[in-house]
Amino acid sequence: MISVLVVDDDYRVAGLHARYASGVDGFEVVGTAHCAREAVELEQRLRPDLVLLDQYLPDRLGTSVLPELRADVIMLTAAADAAQIRQALGRGAVGYLIKPFDAQQLTARLRSYARFRAQLGGDRTLDQEQVDRALRALHGTDRAARARRKRSSPTAELVAEAVRRADQPVTASELAARLGLSRPTAQRYLADLSADGAVRVELRYGVAGRPEHLYRWNSQAT
Structure with missing residues (x-):
């Protein structure tokens, strides 16, 4: 044990x-x-x-x-x-x-x-x-x-396209609301995109001091 x-x-x-x-x-x-x-x-x-x-x-x-x-x-x-x-x-x-x-x-x-x-x-x-x-x-x-390969799906493509078209970095919660997904689901797809280098992750600190993750499309991604 x-x-x-x-x-x-x-x-x-x-x-x-x-x-x-x-x-x-x-x-x-x-x-x-x-x-x-x-x-x-x-x-x-x-x-x-x-x-x-x-x-x-x-x-x-x-x-x-x-x-x-x-x-x-x-x-x-x-x-x-x-x-x-x-x-x-x-x-x-x-x-x-x-x-x-x-x-x-x-x-x-x-x-x-x-x-x-x-x-x-x-x-x-x-x-x-x-x-x-x-x-x-x-x-x-x-x-x-x-x-990661198992999550290659129309939803994965939808999340990727939403981040690509966003005019500013987005949070998992914002993306989930925009696409009608649960936040954990959006977070998993964003994590896959980050692992593959398709999106970049930035941090934004709120008043409580805890960082919020922001996702921006990597313009150099293929």
């Missing part, structure tokens, strides 16, 4: 992520924390295998906490700018999932992580092919590519 500590400043979001993780076979949530101080204390006391860590905590950024954690870390955060992602990965995060996401997306990351742990289990010497195989399992490259 892989033990998990969930860290998010929003109590509701932390509970949601804990439910998502608990629903994955082989994973057990052993605690939740809502600030950096609590995260470090619980991680030292509970010794979880994995920490699901938010970036925007009330007392410190998640990336500043990373060096103090012994467990593996997957970042679950709205921080989507390249500098923060580089910093998180450079400080040891083994995964990075941008909010908002659904249970299926987190489940896929956790299952990939479980395969990664299984392939690196035990005290043994590995050859390069075994290391490469473990890294492929961690990132789930082939599975992610198949998932």
